[in-house]
Amino acid sequence: AERGDQVSAASLGDPANAVELAPPERIVVVGGGLAGLRTVEELRAQGYAGQLTLIGAESRPPYDRPPLSKRLMAGDVDDTSLRDELGSLGALVRLGERAERIGDGVLCTDRDEHPFDRLAISTGARPVALPGPGRQRFLRTLDDALTLRETLVPGARLAIIGAGWIGAELATVAVSRGCQVTVVEAAQTPLAATMGQEIGALTAAWYRGAGVELVLGQAVESVQDGGLALAGGGWLAADEIVTAVGVRPDTAWLESSGVKLDNGVAVDELLRSSVPGIYAIGDCAAFWSGRYGRRLRPEHWDVALRGPVTLAANLIGGSERYDPVPYFWSEQFGRMLQYVGDHQSAEQLVWRGSPGGERWAACWLTGGKLVALLAVGLPRDLQQGRRLIESASLVDEGRLADPAVSLREAART
Numbered sequence: 001a002e003r004g005d006q007v008s009a010a011s012l013g014d015p016a017n018a019v020e021l022a023p024p025e026r027i028v029v030v031g032g033g034l035a036g037l038r039t040v041e042e043l044r045a046q047g048y049a050g051q052l053t054l055i056g057a058e059s060r061p062p063y064d065r066p067p068l069s070k071r072l073m074a075g076d077v078d079d080t081s082l083r084d085e086l087g088s089l090g091a092l093v094r095l096g097e098r099a100e101r102i103g104d105g106v107l108c109t110d111r112d113e114h115p116f117d118r119l120a121i122s123t124g125a126r127p128v129a130l131p132g133p134g135r136q137r138f139l140r141t142l143d144d145a146l147t148l149r150e151t152l153v154p155g156a157r158l159a160i161i162g163a164g165w166i167g168a169e170l171a172t173v174a175v176s177r178g179c180q181v182t183v184v185e186a187a188q189t190p191l192a193a194t195m196g197q198e199i200g201a202l203t204a205a206w207y208r209g210a211g212v213e214l215v216l217g218q219a220v221e222s223v224q225d226g227g228l229a230l231a232g233g234g235w236l237a238a239d240e241i242v243t244a245v246g247v248r249p250d251t252a253w254l255e256s257s258g259v260k261l262d263n264g265v266a267v268d269e270l271l272r273s274s275v276p277g278i279y280a281i282g283d284c285a286a287f288w289s290g291r292y293g294r295r296l297r298p299e300h301w302d303v304a305l306r307g308p309v310t311l312a313a314n315l316i317g318g319s320e321r322y323d324p325v326p327y328f329w330s331e332q333f334g335r336m337l338q339y340v341g342d343h344q345s346a347e348q349l350v351w352r353g354s355p356g357g358e359r360w361a362a363c364w365l366t367g368g369k370l371v372a373l374l375a376v377g378l379p380r381d382l383q384q385g386r387r388l389i390e391s392a393s394l395v396d397e398g399r400l401a402d403p404a405v406s407l408r409e410a411a412r413t
């Protein structure tokens, strides 16, 4: 049954195939984050000269999110706005306007109606909140980040719920600003869901080394005034609480639109949704990956940056497949982590270098081929590993495990 589901998921876009769509004259892009901005840029770069509208719920022009938990939180920058090119792209830009539903060829917002021939959805994701009446902060928007930064004063007791990517990055900066930081994590290690417990356990030592208190295997029941009610009856007092337990695609507004949702907007390899003329990309889109034989919704900056190249081509009549090897990075506790690939069904894990040290990599193999790589402090390995994964090369395990041998040379010839 599962296989059958996958096949139907892969061919989701077929209805659009069957309908001959006339070349578009009015394209609406909804969601003014990186993916929305890049879609507008790419449409113009690829020669689309028709009407173009960008609608974003935030009142700020598009900005970059990765620095919010890094350089901006550290106080090195105050703004992460993206190149202010929107003015020169000949697009109608409507900020502070929220899409509410899709009618027949029209996007309805809280202010207006925008007819379209093609609609690109890039409404991203929003953080999950926990129960309870206490004030919980999040770290998703530039405004979230600026407000949160104000509270990171020496001695402040900061409780972070979730030892994922954002929790780790925030803990790094908060402790360096003199806060007393406690991270509470329900799983047995940090990063357990994405990287697995073996790797997560290695990163637990980084928290402790930085002076962050890490409480593992502890679920939070609710957020109260002045602290966290812990499952099992405990209490953790805190001046500020940040919930960083993940995000969900921002697609609730699409529920009665007829657009198929499946952990985000379900799109095929051409980024087409179940409704002809409607496409999606970025954190809100679960795209079919031919490479991995299932839907992916990676929540990575790289998808929002590069996916729009393919999306724009298809919006104006192309039929390009989007099938990337996923990539992301994280900067935590003085280390640069970079991950490429997908290890969900990998058969084997090979360590490269000593995983207790400052620089090492975890290499996942299937059928003798490298399928994913986590590089800590090894940017060159990341680059070379990405090429090995993309080319599906067979690798020599012994050479792979030897950090003195370049990854490029680990390919079997």
Ligand code: FAD
Residues within 6 Å of the ligand: 030, 031, 032, 033, 034, 035, 036, 055, 056, 057, 058, 064, 065, 066, 067, 068, 069, 097, 098, 099, 100, 122, 123, 124, 125, 139, 140, 141, 166, 250, 253, 281, 282, 283, 284, 299, 300, 301, 302, 304, 327, 328, 329, 330, 331
């Ligand atoms: P978003 O950036 O979420 O933009 C979507 C926009 O759509 C938002 O402005 C939203 O308000 C708007 N919107 C939502 N609903 C509506 C509606 N109904 N009508 C109109 N507009 C709407 N990735 C990495 O790979 N590496 C990192 O180090 C990294 N660090 C990160 C740090 C932080 C603090 C955060 C929050 C994310 C980080 N990411 C990182 C993830 C990366 O930033 C996201 O993958 C990327 O921002 C996704 O872009 P997007 O345009 O798809 O969505």
